[in-house]
Amino acid sequence: MSEAESSPVTAGSAPPAGSGGRAMMTAVVAPQYGGSEVLRVESAPRPAPGKREVLVRVRAAAVCKGDVHLLTGTPYLIRLMGFGVRRPKHRVIGHDLAGEVVAVGADVTDFRPGDAVFGSVTAGAFAEYVRVPVDTVAPVPAGLSFEQVAAVPDSGMTALQGLREVGQLRAGQRVLINGASGGVGSFAVQIAKALGAEVTAVCSTRHLDMVRGLGADHVIDYTAADFTEIDRRFDVLLDLVGNRPLAACRRILTPTGIFVSSSGAPGGNWFGPVLWLGKVVLANLFVRQTLRPLLMRPRRADLEFLTELLENGAVRPSIERSYPLVEAAAAIRHIENGHAEGKTVLVV
Structure with missing residues (x-):
């Protein structure tokens, strides 16, 4: 995910064009480690997919405890594991997402633009667009909304x-x-x-x-x-x-x-x-x-197994609260406070 460098925008405003005509997007950015108070809604360059990635137009993203750890940089050990020592390496947080494929990498053959997908990334889901490794994304289960399936991956x-x-x-x-x-x-x-x-x-x-x-x-x-x-x-x-x-x-x-x-x-x-x-x-x-x-490793095979359970009704996402993307700080606070019931989701 590209780092955000431009000025804050307000809810509902259109992302401006970047320098050189590069397409921009709205993203929730953490310029430094801290609590929900450090988050800013900014305009950021739209990423491009790598060879084995798809670019997804995010329709919903879920909030999980892992997002809080990456935001606060605690325990400090995770900073030494490649996530940034003094400030976050990935300024746009967020693991879980659901949305539509808008572009595919050169080596991707199993997805194409227009496909509805859900999956998991290391960071970057709290934005209008995110690039996702093809091995950690799967087709959206039939009969479920983007909001529902965004709550599933992590x-x-x-x-x-x-x-x-x-x-x-x-x-x-x-x-x-x-x-x-x-x-x-x-x-x-x-x-x-x-x-x-x-x-x-x-x-x-x-x-x-x-x-x-x-x-x-x-x-x-x-x-x-x-x-x-x-x-x-x-x-x-x-x-x-x-x-x-x-x-x-x-x-x-x-x-x-x-x-x-x-x-x-x-x-x-x-x-x-x-x-x-x-x-x-x-x-x-x-x-x-x-x-x-237990150390979870994202895999498409597991997403596909969960898809079967979701489609036959054996499993249903339990969503307690939904927030618009620009209120990501409030969603993070809800998770920080503890005792959340089921999942908390951002709607983009």
């Missing part, structure tokens, strides 16, 4: 990979999902049911009805009970919160159960959950149960 693939690949969940098994009402959790409940599992979901009081509506067989209100102290045992525990000790989580697993962690106890601004995930990897060497971290 959270849907994280839930799918955590349950099916890392957790090796099979039909007839018992799974517990800690953090069932959030973006990933809302997909995890439905995907686990689609895979034939018996699902126990953990969430707060105000999300109980929502999680039951997603199909959970059992729901635990964590404000009233500690899920690690129940008598039931589980084949898979998908932990999306990291608010309970590892030993306590192991206690509710079967002797050969699998603990899957995508979050963990805070490790400060430098390392965040990395220390916790390292502890999970180390502990796995000394126990019979399997303890694994």
Whole structure:
């Protein structure tokens, strides 16, 4: 994604032509690390697709926790991983998107202009146009809106990979999902049911009805009970919160159960959950149960699998709030505050 260099624009205004006649677009830009207050709506040069990329006219983009991490630059470790030490390398944030292909790279043969697609990028989705690797984009499922499918990629693939690949969940098994009402959790409940599992979901009081509506067989209100102290045992525990000790989580697993962690106890601004995930990897060497971290990798094959679930009605995106693109700062604040229900989407 090209960096934005021009002056701010207001909602509804047409992006001006750039120097040399280069086409421009409206984008949400983070010129420095910080909270939602650093975001600006600016005019930026429209990107061009690389050889194995498609240029997408964004119609909707979802907000996820990863966007907040890239905006704030915390934990600081991510700055040393190629995202910019002093300021963001990618000034336009945003991972998930849905829209229409307007141009394709020289080596792209499976998409053409006019195709409706959804997918995931490293950054750049909070804009009118974004270039997307062809391997992380797929056709929009039939019968779903851009807004609905934009909510799917990051959270849907994280839930799918955590349950099916890392957790090796099979039909007839018992799974517990800690953090069932959030973006990933809302997909995890439905995907686990689609895979034939018996699902126990953990969430707060105000999300109980929502999680039951997603199909959970059992729901635990964590404000009233500690899920690690129940008598039931589980084949898979998908932990999306990291608010309970590892030993306590192991206690509710079967002797050969699998603990899957995508979050963990805070490790400060430098390392965040990395220390916790390292502890999970180390502990796995000394126990019979399997303890694994979850690091999602965007893949078109997973988007296509999710497409089947979306088209047959086994999975539906749970969208709590939608904002126009120019109100991206408000959407980020909603995620920053925590306890969001399902997904938050920007409409372009």
